[in-house]
Amino acid sequence: MTETAPRPTLEAVAARAGVSRATVSRVVNGSDGVREPLAERVRRAVEELGYVPNQAARSLVTKRHDAVAVVVAEPETRVFADPYFALQLRGISQELTAHDNQLVLLLTEGREDYARVGRYLAGGHVDGALVFSLHLDDPLPGLIQRAGVPTVFGGRPGWNDGSRDVVYVDSDNRGGAREAVRHLAGLGRTRVAHITGPLDQTSAVDRLDGFRDVMADADPRMVVTGDFTPGGGERAMRELLDRCPDLDAVFAANDLTASGALRVLRERGRRVPDDVAVVGFDDMLPVAEQTDPPLTTVRQGIEEMGRLMARLLLRGLDRPADDPGAPRLRVTRPAGPGARLSPPATRA
C-alpha cells in the first residue's frame, strides 16, 4: 500500500508547456490542428510531468466510459469448474483491451443480486454489457434490456418469441449435435443414447433437438438428463446401462459429461469404442484428462466467440444510436465439425 501522489492536471501541463488547456487536450486526444513545434512541447511536458488524463472528468463530459460490463448470471460454482467461460472471457478481454476498453466483471450469486446489477447497468457506468445467462426463465435479460444498455448475449437467450431485437453469439448447438449423432450412425451404431445437459439451458435443449432431428424414432428411454458435469454423466450413464444394456453408442451433451460416462463404461467392463462408441461435444476442454492438440482448434473457437461478442458490442457503440444501418443481427457461429468429432472418438 503505497501513497498516491497528487496527479498533474491538464492545467499543469498547459502551464509547463506555455499553452492553453485546450491545446494540451487537442494534443493528448490526437486531434490535428496543432502545429508541430507546439505539439512537441506539449508532449514533452506530458512526459516530464507523467500526466495521465483523469477518466472521471473526461467521461463527465463525453458520456463515454470506455468500459464494458461482463455479467455472469450463474449462481453455481459450476461455471468456474469448466474452462468454457474462462476462455470466452479471455477472448473478450483481448478484444476489449485492443480497443482500449475496460472490463468490469459482475458476478451474481443468485437472483438477489439481479437488482444490484440492474441498478449498476442503469446507472450508466458502462457503455455496454456482455451477458451470460443461459437459463430459460431468467429475468435478467429483460431487466437489462429495460436498463437501456446496449447488450450482446453469450448463448441464445431463452425467449420463445423471436420478436425481440436481440444480439447474441452462440455456437451451432443443434447442427453440431446432428453431426455428432450422424457420425455415430455412420459408424453403424443403431442404438444411440443421449445424455443431455440441464434442460433449462438453451444450449442443452438445442443439442437435444439436434439429437432428435437424427434419431426421431429413438426409444425415449435412451435419453437421460445430465447436468454438464462428470458426476451427472456418471449417474446418467449408470441409468442408461440399467435401462438399455444393449446400447452401442452414447452422445454426451458435453465433454465433461462424456468423461463421466467413460468412467462408468470402463467400470462396467464395456470396451470403448468397440462395445460402446462415445461422442462428446467439444465446447469444453476436459482439463484433467486431455491436453492433446486436437482440442486446440475448438478452444480457439471459444475464445473467438468471446472476441466476436466484444466486437459486436463495440461496433454497436461506435454507431449513432438511431443509425438505420445498424441491423439488429443475430449471430450464430458454427463449431468446427472436425474438431468437435474427432477427439472424443479417438480418446474413446
Next chain:
Amino acid sequence: MTETAPRPTLEAVAARAGVSRATVSRVVNGSDGVREPLAERVRRAVEELGYVPNQAARSLVTKRHDAVAVVVAEPETRVFADPYFALQLRGISQELTAHDNQLVLLLTEGREDYARVGRYLAGGHVDGALVFSLHLDDPLPGLIQRAGVPTVFGGRPGWNDGSRDVVYVDSDNRGGAREAVRHLAGLGRTRVAHITGPLDQTSAVDRLDGFRDVMADADPRMVVTGDFTPGGGERAMRELLDRCPDLDAVFAANDLTASGALRVLRERGRRVPDDVAVVGFDDMLPVAEQTDPPLTTVRQGIEEMGRLMARLLLRGLDRPADDPGAPRLRVTRPAGPGARLSPPATRA
C-alpha cells in the same frame, strides 16, 4: 441494443422536491441533518424520476472510484484450466460487492501488456489493486508499486528481500507440504518422491521446501519438476518410476499433478495406495475426477482467501494514508490440514 435516455440529474430531483441540490445530495448519501418530512419528499422525487447518481461526476470530486482492479499476470491459458483462481475471484467479487465496489478485471497476455496495466493503474481509475503474479522474476509487482496504487497480492511475491512493505495473502504452502509428507511417513513409507510445481512460482518452491524440511536426506532423484498440470504429473511420474522403481509414496505439488501421476501408476500396474501412496495438495479441485464433499471445505478456503484479499485492500483504503495505526501486514492463511490430507489419501 436499446437507447439510453438522458438520465435525471441531482438538479432535476431538487427541482421536483422543491429543495436545493445540496439537500438532495445529503439525502442520497445518507448523511443526517435533514429533517424527516423533507427527506421523505426527496426520496419520493428520486424514486419517481428514477434518479441514479452519476458516478463520474461523483468521483471527480471525491477522488474515490469504488472500484478495484484485479490483475492476473498469467499469460498461460492454464490459469483458466483449473478452478483455483476462479474461486478466489468469486470470493473477491462477493466481498467487493458487499462493500459496493466494482471489480475491474485486467488480464495480461504476456509482458507486452504490462505497460498498459501500469498506465491504467497509475491513471487512478481504481482505488486499489489485487494482483496475482506468482512468478519469481515478474516485473509487474514492482511496476505496480511504483504506480502508487494500494495493492494486495495473491500468493507470496517472489522477492528475496523481506524489506519491502508488501501485503499478501497466501496459504501455508510450506507447512502444508510438511504435513503431507509427514502423513506419508506416518503410514510407514520410507521412499517418498515429490513432483514439484513450476519452480518459478513461490507456491511450488515453498512446497518443495516443505518436502525437504521432512525428507532432508532424500535421494535427489526422488524429486522431479512438474508444472501443476496432469500432463506434467504423468511425465514426472514416468520419470520417477524409471529412476526409482522402488518408491512407495508420492507427494504431488497439487491435485492436478496427482491425477496425472495416478493415471501413470495405474497404467504401470501399481496398486494405489497399497504399493504406492499418493498425496496431493488440495488447493485445486480436480474437476473431471472428483466432486466429493471432502473437498468442499478447501474450496471454501480458497474463496475465503479471495475474500480476505479484498477485505484487506478495502480496509487499507478506508484508512487515511498516513494513519500510523495501519501496519504493513503480511497475512498468511494456513490451509486446513485435515481437509488437505484426507481426500487424496482416501481417493488414492
Next chain:
DNA sequence: CCCGGGCCCGAGAGCGCTCTCTCCCGCCCG
C-alpha cells in the same frame, strides 16, 4: 496595398456532483 479567408490557438462555459460556508430560524437562558 488592402481585404477576405483559413488555420491555430485561447477563452470560457459547462458536465453533475460534493462540500464548505453562510444564512436563517427557533429555542434556551439570563
Next chain:
DNA sequence: CGGGCGGGAGAGAGCGCTCTCGGGCCCGGG
C-alpha cells in the same frame, strides 16, 4: 424579553476535462 447559540437548509465554488466559439495571424488574390 433579548441576545446568543445551534441545527437545518441553500448558495456557490470548484473537481478536471471537452468543445464551441471567437480572435489573431498569415497568406493569397484583387
